Amino acid sequence: MQPVKEPGFRQSVELMFNRAVALTDLSPGLEEKIRVCNATYTVRFGVRLRGSIHTFTGYRSVHSEHMEPVKGGIRYALSVNQNEVEALAALMTFKCALVEAPFGGSKGGLCIDPREWDDHELEQITRRFAYELIKRDMINPAQNVPAPDMGTGEREMAWMADQYARMNTTDINARACVTGKPLNAGGIAGRVEATGRGVQYALREFFREPADVAKAGLTGGLDGKRVIVQGLGNVGYHAAHFLSTEDGAKITGVIERDGALYAEEGLNIDALRDWISTHGGVKGFPEGQYVADGASVLEEDCDILIPAALEGVINLGNAARIMAPLIVEAANGPITAGADEILRHKGTVVIPDLYVNAGGVTVSYFEWVKNLGHIRFGRMGRRQEESRHQLIVDELERLSADSGVGWQLSPGFKEKYLRGAGELELVRSGLDDTMRVALQNMREVWHGRSDVEDLRTSAYLVAIDRVAASYRAKGL
Ligand SMILES: NC(=O)c1ccc[n+]([C@@H]2O[C@H](COP(=O)([O-])OP(=O)(O)OC[C@H]3O[C@@H](n4cnc5c(N)ncnc54)[C@H](O)[C@@H]3O)[C@@H](O)[C@H]2O)c1
Numbered sequence: 001m002q003p004v005k006e007p008g009f010r011q012s013v014e015l016m017f018n019r020a021v022a023l024t025d026l027s028p029g030l031e032e033k034i035r036v037c038n039a040t041y042t043v044r045f046g047v048r049l050r051g052s053i054h055t056f057t058g059y060r061s062v063h064s065e066h067m068e069p070v071k072g073g074i075r076y077a078l079s080v081n082q083n084e085v086e087a088l089a090a091l092m093t094f095k096c097a098l099v100e101a102p103f104g105g106s107k108g109g110l111c112i113d114p115r116e117w118d119d120h121e122l123e124q125i126t127r128r129f130a131y132e133l134i135k136r137d138m139i140n141p142a143q144n145v146p147a148p149d150m151g152t153g154e155r156e157m158a159w160m161a162d163q164y165a166r167m168n169t170t171d172i173n174a175r176a177c178v179t180g181k182p183l184n185a186g187g188i189a190g191r192v193e194a195t196g197r198g199v200q201y202a203l204r205e206f207f208r209e210p211a212d213v214a215k216a217g218l219t220g221g222l223d224g225k226r227v228i229v230q231g232l233g234n235v236g237y238h239a240a241h242f243l244s245t246e247d248g249a250k251i252t253g254v255i256e257r258d259g260a261l262y263a264e265e266g267l268n269i270d271a272l273r274d275w276i277s278t279h280g281g282v283k284g285f286p287e288g289q290y291v292a293d294g295a296s297v298l299e300e301d302c303d304i305l306i307p308a309a310l311e312g313v314i315n316l317g318n319a320a321r322i323m324a325p326l327i328v329e330a331a332n333g334p335i336t337a338g339a340d341e342i343l344r345h346k347g348t349v350v351i352p353d354l355y356v357n358a359g360g361v362t363v364s365y366f367e368w369v370k371n372l373g374h375i376r377f378g379r380m381g382r383r384q385e386e387s388r389h390q391l392i393v394d395e396l397e398r399l400s401a402d403s404g405v406g407w408q409l410s411p412g413f414k415e416k417y418l419r420g421a422g423e424l425e426l427v428r429s430g431l432d433d434t435m436r437v438a439l440q441n442m443r444e445v446w447h448g449r450s451d452v453e454d455l456r457t458s459a460y461l462v463a464i465d466r467v468a469a470s471y472r473a474k475g476l
Pocket of ligand 1: 148149150151152195230231232233234235236255256257294308309310311330331332333357358360361
């Protein structure tokens, strides 16, 4: 028998797209336009560090400009390459469409292990990379708005935003050129936690429908559910922290670079996070059993598996052995197309990446709007604040109706906004509404069409329909 070849990340995303688009009646031309990646810019630049010149390679890929600006994070990792960046940019297109964030899809990356450089060196490298992207309008509030991803965070976003402001001194919207900035540099409350928070809201919404929970062979709510998380970084930590401290879930396993920890009774996530930041890994943590082959813990018995680190970790090599009945893709692309098929046949329910980790871009959208509006919450007196809020709500609704974007302010969000709720409360409630509505839209397809087997195909169908409508409206 011929060995089955594992497709690469970009091919995997394309296969998943193809599976869904085959169920639409799009013309072949429009289908192809939506599938392809519009452009990828590769840059190599040198920085003098430690007495010699070091050359770095970076990418910014634009998958679809059916709406502008385009949006997507910038990743710092040695594994970054053109295929990976293009796959991630495609996922951004469909993710934004699914949660109705009015952006096209983009992504960037720099081939670097950030742990090899000190803070000052990283700042020099980041500013130089940003300079290269700004020169070509690949960081720009109206055209291309990056955000954090693996290996980057608030600090890198602040450096990039500052670099843009220095090169565009008269652009009053300069702050909106990047999202995920620190609060004191134009950021928004709740952005750091947003993706992990979104994972929690996605799971809460999933567990509101007992019939869906039963499809995964589970019953009841999140309370007491055994959860294994891979990657205790920004996304994995916040998801594990909120699920264990607010929903009663037990984090029975954590997989990191240097191995994994496993404990039937559940791990203390905050203590473990502190341990990792002091010791550089999970090894030696006083709770749980240490497993040197971390990836093997993906195959442990649990109720919910949350891969929140890398792509391709559930693949043809281990898919058949994955015991979790419910997999929540907090990372981008953790399941390859081949593994996805095996899991579907096994009856495993997969809540897909383009939905699960959309909390980041949703709150980035709030931040971008906040920057463009030049709003500083709590700056005015209460009466002025209330009427200003009413004006903003009226204006957002008018813009949404006129542009046909379809972004709706939910009654809950509007009520909180008008009574002058704090920024964090507003952000969380807007995110919660977004995650609920997106899963409800996916469910309509999942439950309503006999030819749709899974939530991933449902998510793609909702997204493809919106991207297609946008291209058609432009006359394509
Ligand atoms: N940060 C965001 O807002 C955001 C938004 C959407 C999607 N994502 C996706 O979520 C995933 C994680 O991103 P992040 O921002 O949390 O990154 P991060 O850099 O903050 O964290 C990644 C974590 O994974 C761990 N890790 C790396 N290699 C590993 C391995 N081989 N095995 C186990 N653990 C490993 C790292 O040690 C780190 O703790 C990525 O796929 C990213 O694209 C992130």
